[in-house]
Amino acid sequence: MNRNAFARLCYLLTNVGGLVDSIYVRIEENVTMFSSILAHHKKTRLVGHDYIRSGHTISTHFHQALFSILMLHHILLVKPSPVDDACTNESWKWFKECLRALDGTYISVHVPTMDKARYRTRKCTIAVNSLGVCDRDMKFIYALTGPEGSAADARVLKDALTRDDIMKIPRGFVVITYVTMDIPNVERCLTPYRSEIPDDPIEDLNDDVVSPSNDTQDDFINSFESSSEWDTWKENLAN
Structure with a gap:
């Protein structure tokens, strides 16, 4: 991050995010500490040593900067x-x-010992299961973090769809789709990022994979359920 980008970020955090100077820490120092932890994976103790601040001060100002970032x-x-x-x-x-x-994606976190079981992933790490949505230029459109690492991807997606925010999937667009590849004796099931494939073979097998509720507003999907037909189809394809 060059000086111009840093100045612009501080300006946005101040005028849009509501970040203010504290008695001992100015906005520029706050943003610098926040960026060091976020971009370089520095520990609170190491940042406190670099800036001669206590761990409590680092933690407090990190959360202030994080809240302002979310406001943007x-x-x-x-x-x-x-x-x-x-x-x-x-x-x-x-x-x-x-x-x-x-x-x-999984994001590693530190949690109390009594909560580690809920945050333990299938890869035996302690993390939260986060959902990210990007456009084709790799710019983020939506992000959801917080579900425990033990939560399945389908559960995280259902949580995103039921929240009162900007995660909207228009009717007619499918979340899981089917693509066949011209490889001898091989059919591969991909989950690419595509909408409405003509003559999709899955649509006749699992109409309730994406099951819009009757009380959806306008033409958006806000819930979905899995089906035994879908599980059977995946098993047959794998075999």
Whole structure:
């Protein structure tokens, strides 16, 4: 981050995020400490040594900066635009009308010993299961973090759909889709980021994989359920 970008970030955090100077720590120092922890994975103790601050001071100002960053979501998060016929990008031109790509990731955290069981992932790490949604330029559209590491991806997605925020999936767009590849004797099930594939074989097998509720507002999906047909289809494909 150069000086110009740093000054712009401080300006946004001050005028939009509501970040203010404290008695002993100015905004610039606060943002610097926050950036050091976030970008360079520095521990609170190490940052406290570098800036000659107590651990309590570092933690307090980190959370203040984090709250201000979250207030900038309408500036930092972009609005998606679908892939059109004029797209020439080799990675995206095959997915016409695609709005966004979603995926989950584990973020390591420290929790009390009594809570570690809930945060233990299938990879035996202590983390939270986070959901991120990007457009084709890798700019974030939506982000959700907080669910315990033991939470399945489907549960995190359902949580995102039921929240009263900007995670909206239009009706007619599918979350899980099917693609066949011309490889001899091989059919691979992918989960790319695509909408409405003509003659999708899954649509006839599992109409309740994405099951819109009757009380949805406008034309958006806000819930989904799994089905035994979907599990059977995946097992047969794997075999």
